[in-house]
Amino acid sequence: xxxxxxxxxxxxxxxxxxxxxxxxxxxxxxxxxxxxxxxxxxxxxxxxxxxxxxxxxxxxxxxxxxxxxxxxxxxxxxxxxxxxxxxxxxxxxxxxxxxxxxxxxxxxxxxxxxxxxxxxxxxxxxxxxxxxxxxxxxxxxxxxxxxxxxxxxxxxxxxxxxxxxxxxxxxxxxxxxxxxxxxxxxxxxxxxxxxxxxxxxxxxxxxxxxxxxxxxxxxxxxxxxxxxxxxxxxxxxxxxxxxxxxxxxxxxxxxxxxxxxxxxxxxxxxxxxxxxxxxxxxxxxxxxxxxxxxxxxxxxxxxxxxxxxxxxxxxxxxxxxxxxxxxxxxxxxxxxxxxxxxx
Amino acid sequence: xxxxxxxxxxxxxxxxxxxxxxxxxxxxxxxxxxxxxxxxxxxxxxxxxxxxxxxxxxxxxxxxxxxxxxxxxxxxxxxxxxxxxxxxxxxxxxxxxxxxxxxxxxxxxxxxxxxxxxxxxxxxxxxxxxxxxxxxxxxxxxxxxxxxxxxxxxxxxxxxxxxxxxxxxxxxxxxxxxxxxxxxxxxxxxxxxxxxxxxxxxxxxxxxxxxxxxxxxxxxxxxxxxxxxxxxxxxxxxxxxxxxxxxxxxxxxxxxxxxxxxxxxxxxxxxxxxxxxxxxxxxxxxxxxxx
Numbered sequence: 001x002x003x004x005x006x007x008x009x010x011x012x013x014x015x016x017x018x019x020x021x022x023x024x025x026x027x028x029x030x031x032x033x034x035x036x037x038x039x040x041x042x043x044x045x046x047x048x049x050x051x052x053x054x055x056x057x058x059x060x061x062x063x064x065x066x067x068x069x070x071x072x073x074x075x076x077x078x079x080x081x082x083x084x085x086x087x088x089x090x091x092x093x094x095x096x097x098x099x100x101x102x103x104x105x106x107x108x109x110x111x112x113x114x115x116x117x118x119x120x121x122x123x124x125x126x127x128x129x130x131x132x133x134x135x136x137x138x139x140x141x142x143x144x145x146x147x148x149x150x151x152x153x154x155x156x157x158x159x160x161x162x163x164x165x166x167x168x169x170x171x172x173x174x175x176x177x178x179x180x181x182x183x184x185x186x187x188x189x190x191x192x193x194x195x196x197x198x199x200x201x202x203x204x205x206x207x208x209x210x211x212x213x214x215x216x217x218x219x220x221x222x223x224x225x226x227x228x229x230x231x232x233x234x235x236x237x238x239x240x241x242x243x244x245x246x247x248x249x250x251x252x253x254x255x256x257x258x259x260x261x262x263x264x265x266x267x268x269x270x271x272x273x274x275x276x277x278x279x280x281x282x283x284x285x286x287x288x289x290x291x292x293x294x295x296x297x298x299x300x301x302x303x304x305x306x307x308x309x310x311x312x313x314x315x316x317x318x319x320x321x322x323x324x325x326x327x328x329x330x331x332x333x334x335x336x337x338x339x340x341x342x343x
Numbered sequence: 344x345x346x347x348x349x350x351x352x353x354x355x356x357x358x359x360x361x362x363x364x365x366x367x368x369x370x371x372x373x374x375x376x377x378x379x380x381x382x383x384x385x386x387x388x389x390x391x392x393x394x395x396x397x398x399x400x401x402x403x404x405x406x407x408x409x410x411x412x413x414x415x416x417x418x419x420x421x422x423x424x425x426x427x428x429x430x431x432x433x434x435x436x437x438x439x440x441x442x443x444x445x446x447x448x449x450x451x452x453x454x455x456x457x458x459x460x461x462x463x464x465x466x467x468x469x470x471x472x473x474x475x476x477x478x479x480x481x482x483x484x485x486x487x488x489x490x491x492x493x494x495x496x497x498x499x500x501x502x503x504x505x506x507x508x509x510x511x512x513x514x515x516x517x518x519x520x521x522x523x524x525x526x527x528x529x530x531x532x533x534x535x536x537x538x539x540x541x542x543x544x545x546x547x548x549x550x551x552x553x554x555x556x557x558x559x560x561x562x563x564x565x566x567x568x569x570x571x572x573x574x575x576x577x578x579x580x581x582x583x584x585x586x587x588x589x590x591x592x593x594x595x596x597x598x599x600x601x602x603x604x605x606x607x608x609x610x611x612x613x614x615x616x617x618x619x620x621x622x623x624x625x626x627x628x629x630x631x632x633x634x
Binding site: 093 | 523524525527528529530531532533534535538542543546547549
């Protein structure tokens with residue numbers, strides 16, 4: 001626990017490995033972050049950087065060959081989730097901590113009416129009669145902005161659009177008023193207008209219910225609109241953590257800068273889009289030193305020697321880069337051609 | 344809200360299961376045959392003109408259409424129509440009970456196997472492999488050899504033979520559905536293993552199970568009749584269509600109807616179940632219908 005107000009979730013040194021035939025993949029490698037009460041923390045990164053595995057690890061839903069190898073995930077009032085037994089986790093999941101997923105089209109059971117599914121989620125954790133649970137389900141449908149909730153509760157998932165289904169998923173996740181909501185790419189599968197509505201809804205619910213949210217996405221636009229603080233992940237590690245304004249104003253890590261500059265903007269119309277050259281490294285064969293150095297336009301000698309620690313570059317703003325290291329005064333500055341490391 | 348169509352109107356235009364089934368003539372024909380067999384069994388006491396076991400030594404082997412005996416009489420002068428009606432009860436009861444037993448046990452085995460995986464899966468599926476390694480009739484005969492002939496043991500034997508059919512189908516379903524997003528979502532909401540197995544996986548496999556069961560009843564009728572034909576199933580004086588067929592084969596040249604009537608009855612009932620099963624499969628699987 002930190003000295004300031006107790007975080008809802010604090011993850012420390014989380015490591016999750018996948019034991020594959022080709023070797024051990026460290027999908028999540030020493031990840032630490034915390035989510036304060038009522039805070040929306042954004043977790044950003046490319047596909048395969050370990051965002052989803054991080055959230056599944058916290059939920060205790062990593063399936064073999066994956067395994068949480070080390071670390072702590074302390075949920076306020078429930079202790080370290082990684083030490084909880086399977087039965088204890090059944091009681092915690094959906095109650096104190098809930099999750100919504102990327103694919104609203106397939107995340108609802110096709111053979112049950114949506115009202116019954118929400119009611120079931122409620123009855124898993126609260127003593128309630130079927131009628132009470134159904135009433136609660138209809139209230140939740142109204143809360144997530146579904147018109148004619150009593151009538152819609154009798155609909156099957158295939159009768160609803162993607163946006164509606166994601167609203168239903170949110171209703172299911174929020175039905176027990178969880179202290180923490182893990183939202184894994186909740187808007188990725190939706191088209192842009194619906195995406196904005198869902199983000200609005202999540203912000204409203206967060207304000208109303210006071211739940212903390214861990215918002216996982218690869219979309220910087222979603223982060224800018226929704227999150228208060230951001231953690232950027234790259235190849236299984238958190239490379240930068242900052243309040244959202246600071247991150248967008250002056251990103252400290254070259255990877256974050258790359259992500260920000262690759263957002264298409266109206267001003268650059270007609271020009272080629274900026275991209276980060278290269279690919280995410282193979283997690284089985286990580287480079288020595290900094291994991292981003294092969295793609296980094298500012299890499300220099302030191303980057304190959306050792307992995308940079310996560311250091312504070314400004315209050316509340318941390319980055320994992322030698323440009324900001326304690327003895328970070330990079331010799332001759334970062335751009336120096338002589339110091340550049342060949343990829 | 345602009346992003347929803349009124350779901351009620353969408354649903355109303357979709358044909359129901361029965362409507363889709365009714366559009367398939369072969370399925371309707373199959374359902375008709377099944378219905379006839381079921382009505383025969385249910386209404387046997389009402390419809391049968393005689394006691395099925397009443398012997399009349401004067402009227403032995405009377406042909407079809409004899410006065411007072413619509414379907415003639417058998418080698419002991421028993422009324423064929425009455426025997427067919429009562430035989431339908433035994434034939435269908437054995438087939439249904441054996442199917443139910445195989446379905447419940449096989450489904451449980453398959454679900455647990457495909458969901459838990461690991462050594463449980465290995466253990467169950469290797470057992471199923473052993474069952475499948477025997478030619479199915481040899482297996483049934485072995486079971487009878489151990490337990491002794493009789494109605495109940497015959498039923499048990501055909502049920503055991505059909506376990507692998509259900510176990511393998513349900514294992515496949517469990518394997519694919521356990522990876523589905525709604526199972527993950529439901530785990531995320533705190534659902535336990537039993538809830539996921541029986542609420543999410545089993546209920547999403549119901550349509551497959553209905554089709555598999557319907558088709559399986561047809562096989563079970565044949566298998567049970569075959570056991571009876573060999574004298575290993577139902578024991579006299581009770582008789583099902585299989586034993587009637589067996590008794591009648593000695594009089595094939597002089598009185599072919601004694602064997603032919605139960606033979607055709609078995610044939611048409613099995614055909615009925617198979618056609619109904621195929622029709623149900625088409626009606627329950629919309630993807631198959633459009634292809």
